[in-house]
Amino acid sequence: MRKTTMMVALALMPVWSVMGGAAMAADITVSAAASLTNAFKEIGAAYEKDHPGDKVLFNFAASDPLVQQIAKGAPVDVFASADQDAMDKAESLKLLAAGTRKNFVANTLVLIVPANSRQAIKALGDLQQPAITRITLGNPASVPVGRYARGALEQAKLWTAVEPKAIYGTSVRQSLDYVARGEVDAGFVYATDAAVQKDKVTVVATIPTTTPVTYPIALIEKGPQVGAGRRFIAYVMAPGAQAVLAKYGFSRP
Amino acid sequence: MDSFFNEPAWIALRLSLKVACWATLLALVAGTGFGYLLARKRFFGRELLDAMLTLPMVMPPTVLGYYLLVLIGREGVVGAWLQHHFGINLIFTWQAAVIAAAVVAFPLVLKGARAAFETVDMQLEQAAMVLGVSPFGVFLRVTLPLAWRGVLGGTLLAFARSMGEFGATLMVAGSIPGKTQTLSIAVYEAVQAGQDDTANLLVIITSVVCVTVLVAANKLTPNRNPQR
Numbered sequence: 366m367r368k369t370t371m372m373v374a375l376a377l378m379p380v381w382s383v384m385g386g387a388a389m390a391a392d393i394t395v396s397a398a399a400s401l402t403n404a405f406k407e408i409g410a411a412y413e414k415d416h417p418g419d420k421v422l423f424n425f426a427a428s429d430p431l432v433q434q435i436a437k438g439a440p441v442d443v444f445a446s447a448d449q450d451a452m453d454k455a456e457s458l459k460l461l462a463a464g465t466r467k468n469f470v471a472n473t474l475v476l477i478v479p480a481n482s483r484q485a486i487k488a489l490g491d492l493q494q495p496a497i498t499r500i501t502l503g504n505p506a507s508v509p510v511g512r513y514a515r516g517a518l519e520q521a522k523l524w525t526a527v528e529p530k531a532i533y534g535t536s537v538r539q540s541l542d543y544v545a546r547g548e549v550d551a552g553f554v555y556a557t558d559a560a561v562q563k564d565k566v567t568v569v570a571t572i573p574t575t576t577p578v579t580y581p582i583a584l585i586e587k588g589p590q591v592g593a594g595r596r597f598i599a600y601v602m603a604p605g606a607q608a609v610l611a612k613y614g615f616s617r618p
Numbered sequence: 619m620d621s622f623f624n625e626p627a628w629i630a631l632r633l634s635l636k637v638a639c640w641a642t643l644l645a646l647v648a649g650t651g652f653g654y655l656l657a658r659k660r661f662f663g664r665e666l667l668d669a670m671l672t673l674p675m676v677m678p679p680t681v682l683g684y685y686l687l688v689l690i691g692r693e694g695v696v697g698a699w700l701q702h703h704f705g706i707n708l709i710f711t712w713q714a715a716v717i718a719a720a721v722v723a724f725p726l727v728l729k730g731a732r733a734a735f736e737t738v739d740m741q742l743e744q745a746a747m748v749l750g751v752s753p754f755g756v757f758l759r760v761t762l763p764l765a766w767r768g769v770l771g772g773t774l775l776a777f778a779r780s781m782g783e784f785g786a787t788l789m790v791a792g793s794i795p796g797k798t799q800t801l802s803i804a805v806y807e808a809v810q811a812g813q814d815d816t817a818n819l820l821v822i823i824t825s826v827v828c829v830t831v832l833v834a835a836n837k838l839t840p841n842r843n844p845q846r
């Protein structure tokens with residue numbers, strides 16, 4: 366019996382060493398705002414090419430749930446948020462490594478309608494029309510694009526008219542999907558999201574926001590790969606990655 | 619007290635109960651009908667039909683949600699037809715939540731009902747028939763009274779499952795507070811937003827309701843050891 370145990374242990378040794386070796390090469394976990402999905406996937410692939418051995422694992426969702434996951438102990442190295450609010454929450458929970466928070470990119474809020482829409486929506490005020498019954502935006506409690514949209518609507522004194530028609534998305538990409546499928550009359554997303562589905566949605570207006578749409582990125586203090594996390598943030602700030610972000614429609618902060 | 623019961627948590631609970639009741643009713647009618655059909659009638663493809671009808675129970679909720687979205691969405695096959703002919707719009711309504719929950723819960727009634735009907739002695743049914751009772755009368759006065767525990771057990775499980783339905787519901791009914799935001803979706807939203815107090819209250823309510831239903835289901839399911 367003991368002999369068998371020994372043999373199993375011996376047989377498993379190479380497996381252990383391989384697994385240990387894999388953990389040594391840095392697997393960087395990046396939790397990023399859903400609107401960064403397409404650009405970050407491309408940047409991640411480029412980063413892996415330039416840093417053999419490192420692997421970038423992405424976790425895309427709305428910014429606030431990402432903060433909640435990190436706060437509850439998710440092993441994340443880098444956090445990129447779509448607004449300052451979510452990053453402020455992470456900062457107040459003392460999740461960020463001191464001095465690593467930087468704005469790396471900017472975006473714009475747009476009002477979109479399905480490409481085959483027959484409604485006459487040209488500006489924010491048109492959302493008051495009785496024929497417009499469903500307007501999607503991210504849930505302001507947990508999705509930055511919803512906060513930007515609510516802020517803009519409050520500024521325009523339209524929030525009380527729009528709120529009863531609101532269909533809340535769990536991320537900007539869900540709102541985008543609702544509009545692309547024609548399930549709602551209009552929706553608020555970022556210009557970069559609208560560009561991803563440009564055959565299915567039409568941008569009718571660029572909406573001025575009360576706070577600028579800037580994306581902060583930061584290193585997570587308790588992340589398992591602090592060194593590699595720093596490398597990835599530096600890579601995102603560098604011209605190569607910034608060019609990829611610009612290609613997807615993001616602008617300089 | 620009045621304001622206490624108008625808290626979002628209670629509104630979500632009321633909505634969940636409403637959705638679950640309607641979904642269970644639909645599941646009960648369809649599940650009993652198909653359960654009887656599968657237990658009593660011999661026809662080609664019987665087991666295949668059983669498997670097809672059980673599918674919603676084992677399929678990922680996202681797959682089911684997608685099917686429903688494609689079917690009853692504004693641009694969907696059934697959805698566009700309903701919109702065009704009756705002006706009915708299902709998506710993002712509580713009725714859509716009922717459909718999602720009913721489809722998921724229906725197999726539980728079906729399984730319980732089929733098993734219960736199969737244990738009913740056919741000689742009793744034949745005796746009633748010989749005495750001149752109509753086939754529907756036989757079902758109502760002989761078969762159902764003998765099988766009711768199995769049917770009811772399945773129905774209670776279906777109710778509990780309807781209360782807990784999340785994935786497909788979120789996809790077709792969305793998350794509109796007070797309109798389509800059921801308990802399970804309210805929990806998800808509260809956790810996403812980091813509102814742990816709200817989440818705690820919601821999960822306690824959900825757990826109490828589900829335990830109550832399950833205890834009732836256990837009491838009513840056929841006793842496997844009658845001598846005890």
